[in-house]
Amino acid sequence: xxxxxxxxxxxxxLVKLYLETQSDVYFNAxxxxxxxxxxxxxxxxxxxxxxxxxxxxxVFMKIILxxxxxxxxxxxxxxxxxxxxxxxxxxxxxxxxxxNLFDNELDSIAEPIQDVSDAExxxxxxxxxxxxxxxxxxxxxxVLLMKYQSDMSIKEIAESLNKSxxxxxxxxxxxxxxxxxxxxxxxxN
Amino acid sequence: xxxxxxxxxxxxxxxxxxxRVARDVNQNLGVLRFISNIIELYMPKVAELFxxxxxGNMNSEGxxxxxxxxxxxxxxxxxxxxxxx
Numbered sequence: 001x002x003x004x005x006x007x008x009x010x011x012x013x014l015v016k017l018y019l020e021t022q023s024d025v026y027f028n029a030x031x032x033x034x035x036x037x038x039x040x041x042x043x044x045x046x047x048x049x050x051x052x053x054x055x056x057x058x059v060f061m062k063i064i065l066x067x068x069x070x071x072x073x074x075x076x077x078x079x080x081x082x083x084x085x086x087x088x089x090x091x092x093x094x095x096x097x098x099x100n101l102f103d104n105e106l107d108s109i110a111e112p113i114q115d116v117s118d119a120e121x122x123x124x125x126x127x128x129x130x131x132x133x134x135x136x137x138x139x140x141x142x143v144l145l146m147k148y149q150s151d152m153s154i155k156e157i158a159e160s161l162n163k164s165x166x167x168x169x170x171x172x173x174x175x176x177x178x179x180x181x182x183x184x185x186x187x188x189n
Numbered sequence: 190x191x192x193x194x195x196x197x198x199x200x201x202x203x204x205x206x207x208x209r210v211a212r213d214v215n216q217n218l219g220v221l222r223f224i225s226n227i228i229e230l231y232m233p234k235v236a237e238l239f240x241x242x243x244x245g246n247m248n249s250e251g252x253x254x255x256x257x258x259x260x261x262x263x264x265x266x267x268x269x270x271x272x273x274x
Contacts, residue, residue: 027218031211039206040197053207060214064221126195133196148193 011076019067027064034077035060038084041145045088045138055091059084074156081150082160085142089161092138102139102161102171116176122148124183132182140175147172 009017011033018026038059043052062083070079121144124132133141146152146160154172158165190198257267 031214035210035214036201036206037197039210040201043204044197044200049204049207053210056206056210057213057217060210061217064218122191122193124192126192126199129192129196130199145193148191149197 012072015067015070015076031060034063034080038080041081041084041149042088044133044145045085045142046091047134051091055087059087062087078150078152078156081146081152082156085146085150085160089142096138102143102163102167113173113177114180115173116180118148121176121179124179128183128187131186132179135182135186136175136178139171140178143168143171144175144179 009029011030014026014029014033017023018030035056039052039056042055042059043049046052046055063080066083070076074082133144143157143161146157147154152160154165154168157163157172158168161168163171257265259265
């Protein structure tokens with residue numbers, strides 16, 4: 001049964017089965033599919049194992065309590081990660097007493113932005129990428145993770161962060177530019 | 190797999206998910222189920238209590254035996270049944 005659940009059933013079907021039966025079997029299958037990725041995202045954003053473990057627990061309870069609200073418009077994974085990112089964003093905001101991670105003052109300054117291709121960004125070595133992501137602003141890091149780690153579309157990121165698609169496109173462009181500059185500064189020059 | 194996803198895998202290898210998370214999630218789920226069972230079991234009783242406090246009676250079904258509804262749906266007194274011959 002568990003092998004069957006691991007491989008054959010889509011996430012969306014699994015949710016449907018859990019809602020219909022409330023069975024622990026389906027709950028455990030959901031937990032084993034998503035808990036590690038939720039924890040990994042929380043850990044990378046919160047940078048503390050204890051806080052990340054607590055956040056994973058809270059995010060999972062949020063998911064279970066709101067499962068009935070999952071409309072199926074997006075993939076279930078996208079919905080799960082959207083909840084995870086938003087939960088971590090709230091924690092970071094509270095911690096830094098920063099009201100909005102995505103309205104950076106510096107972003108409003110007209111500065112020339114280089115168009116960095118996806119290929120340029122994706123060929124950065126993993127060890128370097130980790131350092132770069134930890135040096136750029138949190139908001140930039142989050143949009144890059146949403147796009148390239150969680151495979152969320154511009155529309156999905158915009159809906160998740162309650163921003164317009166054009167604002168997200170611009171944010172992503174700036175984030176890629178900052179990551180590229182940081183790479184040049186730390187590893188090339 | 191791109192470098193962002195590889196980074197995620199590396200992070201997980203470096204610090205795996207603590208087992209206490211699964212235990213705590215299961216405990217919370219158990220508490221939630223217990224509360225929802227309690228609500229399911231006692232909610233009708235609470236509603237009944239409020240109705241009886243306000244002077245009503247949830248146990249009576251339809252109209253009392255001495256009353257009836259006419260063709261327009263108004264409550265009227267029942268006519269005494271004619272004696273059987």
